[in-house]
Amino acid sequence: MKNVTLCAKWMGLVFAALFLAACSSNETKEAEAAAAAAAEQAAQETAAREAEQQAQAQAQQVREEAAADVGTVFYFDFDSSSLTDDARGQVDAHISALLGNNASVRLEGHTDERGTREYNLALGERRANAVRDYMVANGVPSYRIETISYGEENPLAYGSGESNWQQNRRVELK
Amino acid sequence: MVLTKRWGIVLLLLCVSGVRAELQIEINQGVENPTPIAVVPFAWQGVGSPPEDVAQIIDSDLARSGQFAPVSRRDMLSYPTRESALFFRDWRAISAEYVLIGRVTVGAQARIDFQLFDTTRQEAVESGTVTGPVSELRMLSHRVSDSVYETLTGIPGAFATRLLYVSVTRNPTGKDFYRLTLADSDGRRPIVLLEGREPILSPAWSPDGTEVAYVSFETSRPAIYRQNLRTGEREQLTNFKGLNNSPAWSPDGNSMALVLSKDGNPDIYLLNLKSRALTRLTRHFAIDTEPTWMPDGKSLLFTSDRGGRPQIYRYDLRTQKIERVTFEGRYNARARVAQDGRNVALVHQRDGRYHIAVFDLVTDRLTVLTETSLDESPSIAPNGSIVLYATKRGEASILGAVAVDGGVRFSLPAREGSVQEPAWSPYVTP
Numbered sequence: 001m002k003n004v005t006l007c008a009k010w011m012g013l014v015f016a017a018l019f020l021a022a023c024s025s026n027e028t029k030e031a032e033a034a035a036a037a038a039a040e041q042a043a044q045e046t047a048a049r050e051a052e053q054q055a056q057a058q059a060q061q062v063r064e065e066a067a068a069d070v071g072t073v074f075y076f077d078f079d080s081s082s083l084t085d086d087a088r089g090q091v092d093a094h095i096s097a098l099l100g101n102n103a104s105v106r107l108e109g110h111t112d113e114r115g116t117r118e119y120n121l122a123l124g125e126r127r128a129n130a131v132r133d134y135m136v137a138n139g140v141p142s143y144r145i146e147t148i149s150y151g152e153e154n155p156l157a158y159g160s161g162e163s164n165w166q167q168n169r170r171v172e173l174k
Numbered sequence: 175m176v177l178t179k180r181w182g183i184v185l186l187l188l189c190v191s192g193v194r195a196e197l198q199i200e201i202n203q204g205v206e207n208p209t210p211i212a213v214v215p216f217a218w219q220g221v222g223s224p225p226e227d228v229a230q231i232i233d234s235d236l237a238r239s240g241q242f243a244p245v246s247r248r249d250m251l252s253y254p255t256r257e258s259a260l261f262f263r264d265w266r267a268i269s270a271e272y273v274l275i276g277r278v279t280v281g282a283q284a285r286i287d288f289q290l291f292d293t294t295r296q297e298a299v300e301s302g303t304v305t306g307p308v309s310e311l312r313m314l315s316h317r318v319s320d321s322v323y324e325t326l327t328g329i330p331g332a333f334a335t336r337l338l339y340v341s342v343t344r345n346p347t348g349k350d351f352y353r354l355t356l357a358d359s360d361g362r363r364p365i366v367l368l369e370g371r372e373p374i375l376s377p378a379w380s381p382d383g384t385e386v387a388y389v390s391f392e393t394s395r396p397a398i399y400r401q402n403l404r405t406g407e408r409e410q411l412t413n414f415k416g417l418n419n420s421p422a423w424s425p426d427g428n429s430m431a432l433v434l435s436k437d438g439n440p441d442i443y444l445l446n447l448k449s450r451a452l453t454r455l456t457r458h459f460a461i462d463t464e465p466t467w468m469p470d471g472k473s474l475l476f477t478s479d480r481g482g483r484p485q486i487y488r489y490d491l492r493t494q495k496i497e498r499v500t501f502e503g504r505y506n507a508r509a510r511v512a513q514d515g516r517n518v519a520l521v522h523q524r525d526g527r528y529h530i531a532v533f534d535l536v537t538d539r540l541t542v543l544t545e546t547s548l549d550e551s552p553s554i555a556p557n558g559s560i561v562l563y564a565t566k567r568g569e570a571s572i573l574g575a576v577a578v579d580g581g582v583r584f585s586l587p588a589r590e591g592s593v594q595e596p597a598w599s600p601y602v603t604p
Contacts, residue, residue: 115550117376119484125416153373154373158344160569
């Protein structure tokens with residue numbers, strides 16, 4: 001009896017071991033399959049993400065090229081700090097680019113030579129602020145924008161007359 | 175950013191710029207019938223040859239005033255240096271109404287003795303002596319001019335004074351080159367106080383003439399600096415976000431009015447130079463700029479477009495009330511008040527052209543003084559008689575000068591490049 005009991009115990013242990021082994025073997029296969037599926041899914045996701053990132057990068061590149069194409073000088077009408085339609089179009093291109101990167105920009109306001117230098121410093125600041133405010137209203141964080149006014153200093157065109165003056169009434173993005 | 179208190183010695187006053195920053199003087203218009211005066215070469219009592227032709231300096235000063243017609247040396251029949259050698263008939267023969275003679279003595283100090291004679295009345299109308307350092311012989315000569323000018327016109331001369339201005343050399347392919355220059359009132363002895371590729375603006379004098387303030391963009395942002403002309407010490411006074419410009423020393427020298435836009439838009443502030451306390455004077459969404467002090471220090475004039483267009487306003491420091499001063503025309507800006515507290519030089523726009531005008535605070539009458547169209551930066555001589563300003567000749571900026579009564583005009587172009595933003599010094603203690 002004693003042996004039978006012992007034998008049964010052993011058998012029990014063997015079965016238990018076999019059962020466990022079988023279980024373990026099944027679990028390994030399932031895990032492997034799951035892992036493979038997950039890996040495949042991850043790979044697909046990575047690929048998709050990479051594709052998306054690539055697409056985003058390409059889109060950002062397109063936006064930055066578009067911003068570069070419109071130039072970094074925005075011109076203003078005489079005695080005005082309102083963005084012209086042309087200037088608004090240009091600034092829109094830069095806003096699109098800025099919303100897709102973390103770049104900081106400096107907006108330099110300028111006037112033509114008419115009127116007093118110190119008053120012109122204030123007018124140049126108004127122009128730079130007008131561009132800044134438009135950018136901020138369209139989602140560019142204000143901390144990424146610095147404004148500065150040069151007034152009538154650093155003209156693009158040295159001569160007098162409207163053909164020169166209109167080149168000097170500007171905000172430059174740097 | 176708080177006010178910085180960094181003092182630094184800069185290499186300045188040491189760098190003589192040679193001809194490049196030097197001004198030339200062209201007399202465009204004098205008074206009708208200027209007074210003929212003979213300035214006879216002065217006797218030299220010193221070792222070697224005289225370092226300066228004192229009589230020539232005085233002669234040029236009087237000619238530049240437009241009120242005198244100095245007699246050419248070639249036309250003089252004799253060169254007396256003492257009264258005993260002076261024969262009035264020689265001078266009446268060449269139609270000189272006045273004769274100035276003198277002697278220059280140089281030892282440890284320089285000394286000029288001079289006597290002025292009326293050839294009609296045949297008597298001395300003035301005799302005097304000026305003394306000072308040998309290195310200041312030109313300035314001593316200008317003091318003789320001041321004295322003679324006052325004797326003959328009743329108005330103190332302003333020859334023994336200095337000019338501060340900004341010279342700019344254009345660079346079409348890169349950045350312009352700026353120099354802050356200090357020169358004698360005749361444009362001679364230019365000294366470069368600061369130079370570089372970033373703009374320099376708004377030079378201003380301390381009331382005692384020992385310091386200057388200005389705006390420099392040298393840090394790539396505008397900041398106000400003060401600089402001592404004797405020691406060369408320099409201090410950055412402001413470094414706020416936005417505009418930092420138009421420094422204007424109070425007549426007592428204790429504070430400075432200036433323009434900051436740190437709180438959103440340009441307003442006038444008062445900086446106490448001792449305590450460094452900053453007080454905001456104006457509070458308006460419009461542009462407030464270009465403060466300048468009334469000589470009594472009780473109120474300030476400034477430019478504001480709070481009425482839609484730039485006009486001159488007055489801020490009373492005691493009552494803190496603001497009143498509009500100018501009403502004629504659509505643009506009146508950048509006022510500078512004469513020492514009499516009555517004549518205000520400003521930039522006035524008429525028919526799209528920018529002229530220098532004088533506004534009389536008593537009669538409210540505005541008189542346009544210039545005919546050129548891009549005039550700016552008026553600065554009044556300390557004797558109140560002449561307005562110095564900047565204007566354009568071709569692509570270059572030059573200085574112009576016009577008598578407050580419109581009678582005399584002269585131009586001061588730079589020998590090279592542009593010159594702008596003149597600031598005439600107060601009377602400097604000899």
